[in-house]
Amino acid sequence: MPDLNPLSAVNRFGLGAGPGELARARPDPRGYVAAQLASPAPPVVTENVPADTAAGLFLLTERRRILNERNEFVKRGEADPGTPFVRPGDVMARELALLLSTAVDTRAPLIERLALHWSDHFTTAGGFVGFMTGSMEREAIRPHMLGRFRDMLVAATLHPAMLFYLDNRNSVGPDSRLGRSSRGRRGLNENLGREVLELHTLGVDGGYTQDDVLALAKILTGWSIDLDEPPKRPERVGFFPERHEPGPKTLLGKTYAQEGPDQAIAALTDLARHPSTARHVTRRLVRHFVGEGLPGLEARMAEVFRRTDGDLGAVTRALVSDGEAWGPPRKVRPPIELLLASSRLLGGLPRQPDPGRALKAMGQPFWEAPAPKGWPAGNEAWAAPDAIKTRLDWASELASRLPPGTDARGLLDTAFGPYASAETRRTIERAADGRQAIALLLLSPEFQRR
Template sequence: MKLADPSSIVAVNRFGLGAAPGELRRLLPDPRGYVLSQLGRPAAPVEHEGDAPLDTARGLELIMERRRAINAQNAAIRRGEADPGTRFLRPGDMGQQELGLALERAAKTDLPLVERLALYWMDHFTTTGGFIGFLGGGMEREAIRPHMLGPFANLLVAATLHPAMLFYLDNRNSAGPGSVVGLRSRGRRGLNENLAREVLELHSLGVDGGYTQQDVIALAKILTGWTISLDDPPPRPERAGFFAEWHEPGPKTLLGKTYAQDGPGQAVAALTDLARHPATARYVARRMVRHFVGHGLPGLEARVAEVFRRTDGDLAAVTRSLVTDNEAWVPPRKVRSPMELILATSRLLGGPPPQPPAGRALVALGQPFWQAPSPKGWPIEDDAWAAPDAIKTRLDWASELAARSAPRTDARALLETAFGDAASAETRRAVERAADGRQALALLLLSPEFQRR
């Protein structure tokens, strides 16, 4: 029996994170069945080093601890005293811990499709900058993972109203003009449209989804009240959630439908209807197909969108329809993003490579962890990461990793792990003829098969 064929490579790279030791053998003789079997199966726990992952409540407290420390430093300076040097955890510190967790999961998980879905949906609902190091892990574990194989409406509600999103898109500062806070502020606090605009353009309907500026304003008013308190002490036990004094009262009309609910139910109802809109089916299907498979596949996009509509946005059914469609199994065409490249390397090696450090490598490669350049997230075009300077940086990264690897690393065995019999003759020849094991490893990591999925 062959160790691998083209379908095996698609299974582990397009619908996974790259082959782990022994994985190619496990998926034969049915690569599609191997991928589908991961849906609905609970993941085995992954042991990790360091502190337990943060939840959102603890993340919010870390934000307050940081603010208190900075305020104490500033107060001491104003009084002419020495800086007290109060230490506090920085968001970047927690971001690096979360990156370490992601690498460990990638290396050890028996459900690589689930990990790829989490990576995908975290990018669909991008949050970045500022305090994301404190809140991003909570968003992934509380809003994304529990809902990414359920109704899209539940995922849209959970991600939109999560404190990470409220922070990132400024909804915590959005006050309804007629709300208690808006009236009391005498115009100093007002409506912020950022979250509403991105929900419509990037998270649900898409830019061509038929909404107007009036719909943006209406949704912004609907979303008022969903905020975060940084008061010290807070006015109530929980720092994040629905605060009625910020909410614009009264009914609002969005996309021709009037929402008369008062309170938090108004946002939930509006977001649920957006999730069920036909334009959302088209947009979500188009983006999923282009992320997983590639551009230029309108038939596949249409078929996945039809399943979305027919199942009321059941993301397990939508994912299954993508995996079972013959057109989704075309040969690899997308250049791996830097994050995908490092995750695949961790999986191939059985653990994160210690050098160069993953955080530093991602910065050099152009995709710093949880720091997408805009709410749109990272580019998903097929060759988005194939610019000449990017390829040069990948060469430098692979050379440094190989130079710092264990001297007896067997790149030929890793070639079998990654591709088995499906490795091209050119790649096999380059690895076998390398001057030494480290050069062979660098050539494997830079091979066309490893760079694309």
């Protein structure tokens, strides 16, 4: 097998090179990547962000309380006292800042890439969900990225961010106690059941029917969130028996007769072990890290998934050990990865251009994927002429905000070392000034592609 390129170690399986990283990866690129899977990464520091579900739900209900108070002032014709309250965008901005600083400091960038991938696989996005998306990543995604897919599937499906995003909090079994007492005003919502089958497990070609969607939606009834103030019970999140459709349900030809919350756990466990899930989940993993058009690699990863009962650690180790995964660059970095790589290279990003606005301008607003399927895996969305123009504008402004005298040639050696192309070196050396050289570095093929 030919020598492996350390750039693949730091770019394809990482966040881009930070100071000294290429030197650490050069003797054994595959071993450098694999070593990051050997021991758990330290927990992400969550200062100034909602660290858990309780904090996220508190912010959501507190916001509702303050809005209700403001409405009361309006009704009484009194001046609004302007009581401050946190907005989802405020939380998301702090979460983005945390992500960018983690990119600088982490010694296990592969772990951060896995968090990006699995959070996108189980997308939650937009509006009030922003209060809880960070806690979902920390509670449902990160603890299971190297464990069993079954555990991640259960944790993500039943997390309040997902229950809120896909409307399961509004899903009530027609024959449940609440369904019968509502006289038809409350009913079944199929969103969560459909997306679990189509996106999270079997895939659109996984062999399920509309009857299976309905069956899973009924199985998942009862799992909900109580956003009332005060809450009806101490636990705001969990299984609410009065909402659950009673009786056995048949999903993919198997009947689930379990009572209460055990029914959903049993069904999700079987979905995690389905052969179509092995194919769909590993196909998405390969396309995130390596690219499309690799059926052999996809098939090998699916076989590892099946053989190990969905052991994601084993699948990830197999991926980074497979020679086909180390080919030439195939993917354009999406905007979030471009910002993370830049932050890692530069030791952090300046306040301007604002990272959140930059991501929005580039077409990937932070935690606001346009649909439950997450962000596009192919290059088309990120390589269109207008997208490239936006990246150019961002790189130029970023370079203009860096301290005078920032060494573009030093950054070039940090990012690519001896693996930079002659054309890239020549282009940077011919730049009109240091800031233009840095912008050209950030726009170089080696930096834009992985």
